Amino acid sequence: MASLQKIANELDVSVSLVSKVLNNRLGTTKTRPDVANRIRETAHRLGYRRNASAVALKAGRQNAIAVVIKKHGRHGAGINEAVINGITDAMKGSGQRQSLSFYNQPEEFHELLPQLHSNSIDGLIIAGMRWLPILDDLMAVKQSGVPVVSVFNEPVSDSIPNVGIGDAKLIRLAMQHLIDQGRRCILHASSNKYREAGYFEAMERNGLPVEPEMVYYERGKRSYMPVTARILIERAQQVGIKFDAICCQSDTQAMGAISTLKELGLRVPEDVAVTGVDNSQWAMISDPGITSVSQQFQERGALAVKLLNQIIEGESVADTSLNPELFVRESSGG
Amino acid sequence: MASLQKIANELDVSVSLVSKVLNNRLGTTKTRPDVANRIRETAHRLGYRRNASAVALKAGRQNAIAVVIKKHGRHGAGINEAVINGITDAMKGSGQRQSLSFYNQPEEFHELLPQLHSNSIDGLIIAGMRWLPILDDLMAVKQSGVPVVSVFNEPVSDSIPNVGIGDAKLIRLAMQHLIDQGRRCILHASSNKYREAGYFEAMERNGLPVEPEMVYYERGKRSYMPVTARILIERAQQVGIKFDAICCQSDTQAMGAISTLKELGLRVPEDVAVTGVDNSQWAMISDPGITSVSQQFQERGALAVKLLNQIIEGESVADTSLNPELFVRESSGG
């Protein structure tokens, strides 16, 4: 309830002086130390807190960014929580606030548009997996003058800086690890052409042959689930492929691989090495623990905040890409 | 960029008229339909958006609430994500914004205090597991005039309305289900006196005897992990207890129980039924699927928003408690 006015009245000085002292903005005015101290003291005594709205109004800035994230079913992977953690950590203590929304269907994103304008927020961070369905809305937000930064694995549009990681890099990293461990016949299941490309690239570069049944491609949410690993393994066995590793595209898929292998009497990692993606709790709690590639969602969330603020400050920024990190556990025998 | 002023200039009417028309606040003023329409039209044409800060400043309200959540290691349970989902869903379309922070150590919560005053937010929702270490800070926020609602399993303080669920009820629900399935010798591992009480209550009410080795109590984070189930089972076996069910206090613990039982050659649910708590992805993805009690975190987050807004409106609200819900899957033979 204490305003600059109250402090000014209390000490019989002007509001502007109080403002300048409390903000250390003493441009032309070199305030006397005793006056400054009395002002600071009184401010403290009255429990003065800068009124966020008044500052925002005067500055023409909201000191708030919107964060919109695609909901997804893969709860356990902790992806959204990681992004959110990164974002909130990066904003901690900045005084800047964020406003979080989730959407599932494109229409739900559309409904958020009224809130995503420059009179409510200074910028937008959009994160999630599939951006194509909301591209038009996203561009509309951008067009309306709101800076946008995305956290997708692959960039969205030339005009929206993305904090990516490169799906191909993810898989290449896991593949190279498996190959370094001496594995030669590696299976792969994926829902994503970039990831698949990473697989083929790694195999080719190391001169390893790939049979059609070594790869299973399935679009959609199901592709992350355990069942896809089972299909992949059974298909490979049917044609008699003697594989010694499976490069999965998620930790849950890797769990499916491990339990299928156990049922078949194959040991992990002695007979077959397994890797996952996400470095989630699944990977940690699984028995054996799953060697997994982190998509660095927390770091990417934090970086998105940094980039967005740079744009807000008027700098221009480009797409960035972080490097995935490999967390080695027992499943790969590392 | 379009303000009321711009619209007023364009049409040569007063700012206040524009404001009243666009807000449908035509108290004394019964505007002519044609004027009203022209105003609305122009507002739309110029892309007018109400300036959130100006409104907040005038109203002495921030139209923003703070959400502070305790980080915890149990990622996979999706607890924080559920609370956040509930909160953001409940706020969708309200124009109210939320600002999210996480803390781990009590000191980190303390550092958030400068942001938690009535000049930045209208209220605070605090969620997490252990509230005792931050109680003083929480009361300080409350004292400073910021309404607070908590989402803890058990209430914090008489002066802070809580959206709870009752730990005893959680366990009673799972226990009653197991007993209804004909199980008679049920083990239980817990870190929580309320939950333990729920166990004893259910056993007693059904006239079932409890040996000391049927219960394992361990404080702290570890108590939710798979290993506690192993300890519980091994202890019971050492003294020759022939159990037919395990009532776990988390899904991860239940997973530990299932894998330990499998190793021992016991079938789930034929020989031993297992239940968990959280109704998390673990429960869904496990094989067999785990019968689990939901702590209703999403619903509780949404309810917290509702209660907080009631307090902000000046109403007084009391502690609330939702009922847990049982999701039956294969692990209990249901």
Add this chain to the structure above:
DNA sequence: GCAGTAAAATCAAACTATTGATCAAATGAC
């Protein structure tokens, strides 16, 4: 055509903080 009333619009203050321009007082030089 005018009083009286109803309808429709405007006025003006307020919310709080910021900042360049301006004023007043103190100091220094001669």
Add this chain to the structure above:
DNA sequence: GTCATTTGATCAATAGTTTGATTTTACTGC
């Protein structure tokens, strides 16, 4: 003592919206 300069503080405008009080305009009846 006067003028110029430095120092220290105030003025006044501004940001955008809201709202009770007030003024202007329009209409009715005679």
